[in-house]
Amino acid sequence: xxxxxxxxxNEAICMGAIEAGCRYYFGYPITPxxxxxxxxxxxxPGLNGEFIQAESEIASINMVLGAAATGARAxxxxxxxxxxxxxxxxSYMAGMEIPCLIVNISRSGPGLGGIxxxxxxxxxxVKGGGHGGYHIIVLAPSSIQEMYDLxxxxxxxxxxxxxxxxILGDAVVGQMKEPLIPHPRPHRELPAKDWALRGTEExxxxxxxxxxxxxxxxxxxxxxxxxxxRDLAAKEARWEDxxxxxxxxIATGFGSAARIAxxxxxxxxxxxxxxxxxxxxxxxxxxxxxxxxxxxxxxTVLDIELNTGQMVEDVRxxxxxxxxxxxxGRPSGTGSLPTPEELLEQIRRYYRx
Amino acid sequence: MPTIEIxxxxxxxxxxxxxxxxxxxxxxxxxxxxxxxxxxxxxETEIKCTGCALCAEMCPDVAIKVFK
Amino acid sequence: MQQVFRRPESLKDVQTHFCPGCHHGTIHRIVAETxxxxxxxxxxxxxxxxGCSVFLYSYFDLDVVESPHGRAxxxxxxxxxxxxxxxxxxxxxxxxxxxxxxxxxxxxxxRGEDITVIFVNNTTYGMTGGxxxxxxxxxxxxxxSPYGRRSEKEGFPxxxxxxxxxxxxxxxxxxxxxxxxxNIMDAKKQMKKxxxxxxxxxxxxxxxxLSAxPTNWGMGAIEANERVGRExxxxxxxxxxxxxxxx
Numbered sequence: 162x163x164x165x166x167x168x169x170x171n172e173a174i175c176m177g178a179i180e181a182g183c184r185y186y187f188g189y190p191i192t193p194x195x196x197x198x199x200x201x202x203x204x205x206p207g208l209n210g211e212f213i214q215a216e217s218e219i220a221s222i223n224m225v226l227g228a229a230a231t232g233a234r235a236x237x238x239x240x241x242x243x244x245x246x247x248x249x250x251x252s253y254m255a256g257m258e259i260p261c262l263i264v265n266i267s268r269s270g271p272g273l274g275g276i277x278x279x280x281x282x283x284x285x286x287v288k289g290g291g292h293g294g295y296h297i298i299v300l301a302p303s304s305i306q307e308m309y310d311l312x313x314x315x316x317x318x319x320x321x322x323x324x325x326x327x328i329l330g331d332a333v334v335g336q337m338k339e340p341l342i343p344h345p346r347p348h349r350e351l352p353a354k355d356w357a358l359r360g361t362e363e364x365x366x367x368x369x370x371x372x373x374x375x376x377x378x379x380x381x382x383x384x385x386x387x388x389x390x391r392d393l394a395a396k397e398a399r400w401e402d403x404x405x406x407x408x409x410x411i412a413t414g415f416g417s418a419a420r421i422a423x424x425x426x427x428x429x430x431x432x433x434x435x436x437x438x439x440x441x442x443x444x445x446x447x448x449x450x451x452x453x454x455x456x457x458x459x460x461t462v463l464d465i466e467l468n469t470g471q472m473v474e475d476v477r478x479x480x481x482x483x484x485x486x487x488x489x490g491r492p493s494g495t496g497s498l499p500t501p502e503e504l505l506e507q508i509r510r511y512y513r514x
Numbered sequence: 515m516p517t518i519e520i521x522x523x524x525x526x527x528x529x530x531x532x533x534x535x536x537x538x539x540x541x542x543x544x545x546x547x548x549x550x551x552x553x554x555x556x557x558e559t560e561i562k563c564t565g566c567a568l569c570a571e572m573c574p575d576v577a578i579k580v581f582k
Numbered sequence: 583m584q585q586v587f588r589r590p591e592s593l594k595d596v597q598t599h600f601c602p603g604c605h606h607g608t609i610h611r612i613v614a615e616t617x618x619x620x621x622x623x624x625x626x627x628x629x630x631x632x633g634c635s636v637f638l639y640s641y642f643d644l645d646v647v648e649s650p651h652g653r654a655x656x657x658x659x660x661x662x663x664x665x666x667x668x669x670x671x672x673x674x675x676x677x678x679x680x681x682x683x684x685x686x687x688x689x690x691x692x693r694g695e696d697i698t699v700i701f702v703n704n705t706t707y708g709m710t711g712g713x714x715x716x717x718x719x720x721x722x723x724x725x726x727s728p729y730g731r732r733s734e735k736e737g738f739p740x741x742x743x744x745x746x747x748x749x750x751x752x753x754x755x756x757x758x759x760x761x762x763x764x765n766i767m768d769a770k771k772q773m774k775k776x777x778x779x780x781x782x783x784x785x786x787x788x789x790x791x792l793s794a795x796p797t798n799w800g801m802g803a804i805e806a807n808e809r810v811g812r813e814x815x816x817x818x819x820x821x822x823x824x825x826x827x828x829x
Binding site for chain 2: 587762
């Protein structure tokens with residue numbers, strides 16, 4: 162029987178990162194992600210890796226930039242305000258086409274906000290939170306097993322598409338414990354890192370940069386980045402279908418909100434309602450086609466988020482024209498996490514047989 | 515005989531070599547080069563170049579070669 | 583007859599974008615000569631910053647990574663930690679290093695990162711048009727201190743080489759100038775010492791170069807060159823402020 166471990170979500174991310182070959186961690190303390198730097202500070206020295214608690218969020222993402230520019234797997238983690246500080250460099254890395262992992266165990270905002278579970282960073286994560294018009298890969302785990310699995314996937318996708326990847330979680334999936342079955346990193350064909358810096362003794366000059374001043378250079382570069390986003394949408398969209406085949410109402414949501422919604426959907430099924438859950442696992446690329454095909458037969462969608470309505474915009478852009486999209490949100494603060502019963506009430510409100 | 519060679523297409527006419535030359539053998543030309551600068555001009559008189567290379571050391575554009 | 587002065591190999595044979603009389607070109611050449619002397623170029627990863635110095639990769643035949651404004655020491659930290667067998671240096675101006683990047687330089691230095699930082703101090707923001715820098719001298723007029731820098735409101739020029747020498751993580755800190763052949767010879771010696779610190783794994787090394795910016799100072803090249811000796815060397819003393827291994 163496979164080994165089962167009872168671990169915290171933040172630790173599962175570290176275990177996944179180490180299994181994926183990440184040996185460079187740079188971070189800065191902020192709640193609710195401190196388990197990650199603490200775990201990595203314990204583990205990196207024994208793995209011949211490097212751990213630095215940097216002077217700031219800004220410095221830590223720039224250390225990631227430096228290490229990753231040599232082709233090494235490198236990561237940082239933070240929570241919402243800290244991720245805002247990293248945004249300038251994330252834009253640089255998107256422009257420089259540097260793969261890396263950024264973990265956002267997000268908290269409630271705006272501003273200092275609170276430390277409760279929140280999904281207020283959806284727009285920032287998937288729409289390119291920094292300047293200049295770019296995207297990064299965004300994965301949204303909703304279980305401890307996924308915190309582990311998607312961390313490994315994030316490193317691979319980042320390298321295949323040469324761009325930063327983000328795990329977007331919150332205190333619910335970050336700090337709760339659940340059984341995890343560790344497993345070896347799945348094999349994936351990865352491209353050669355013919356761009357990584359190594360000194361010219363191994364070939365001609367290599368430059369990793371985002372400044373393009375020549376006639377037409379920057380436009381061509383932007384179209385090149387855009388082509389990767391289109392490729393990602395075609396090949397890498399991932400989602401979970403739960404009881405959607407015969408559903409007349411499909412609930413949706415990501416990460417921790419989707420966990421609660423799933424319980425509510427199961428309760429609705431017990432009451433005999435034909436309700437399902439469509440849960441995006443990749444937020445960028447957004448699984449638009451899954452929504453389009455699900456709403457060919459099911460015309461009612463209920464989107465549930467821990468904010469005032471962010472992913473719902475992408476859902477509305479993705480569904481069939483005659484589908485209705487309803488939204489139920491709890492922008493989070495202390496005591497704002499919705500209960501399954503509360504969500505069941507919303508399902509009853511919109512459910513038509 | 516020591517001598518220098520000024521790449522007049524690289525020279526930006528800043529004149530720092532003219533103050534570096536202990537023998538005062540470098541002046542700025544009155545002709546403009548294809549970048550619009552008046553490049554440095556090396557002209558020996560009865561005083562000869564010693565190949566000390568101070569002009570080349572001062573040149574920010576590495577436009578001077580020195581032979582000795 | 584032999585050629586006794588030639589372009590260093592690690593410096594590409596191209597025209598720079600620097601203005602006439604700008605000392606960046608001289609400092610580039612000193613860095614390249616030192617890389618060549620220690621046969622380092624092929625195992626070097628350079629870290630470029632923001633400002634006139636960003637085109638490092640256009641002029642040096644080296645692997646180079648760009649950094650966001652001020653973050654070069656953090657980027658270099660990441661590079662060196664991932665590739666400790668490589669020679670890693672940053673090349674930064676005064677706006678980049680002494681203003682927006684203050685935290686990164688202080689902490690990279692304080693961690694004693696095994697990197698070399700080359701700091702070009704020309705008392706102004708060159709690329710953006712000559713605005714006031716943290717190193718602008720008292721009374722100096724710039725495009726954002728049109729009445730001259732008033733220390734009571736705008737503070738004092740930051741003496742970075744001295745400041746860093748106070749940190750235990752710093753192994754070598756010096757200031758040089760390139761406004762005369764004699765100062766250039768001294769500058770080369772300082773550059774060599776700084777590189778030796780990294781080559782020998784002896785810790786963080788730093789050299790500040792005083793540099794002329796004729797265009798933004800509103801001076802001719804010769805006048806600007808003289809100002810370095812007359813005004814800058816008065817405020818920013820040349821010399822070695824820390825040399826832990828007595829190299």
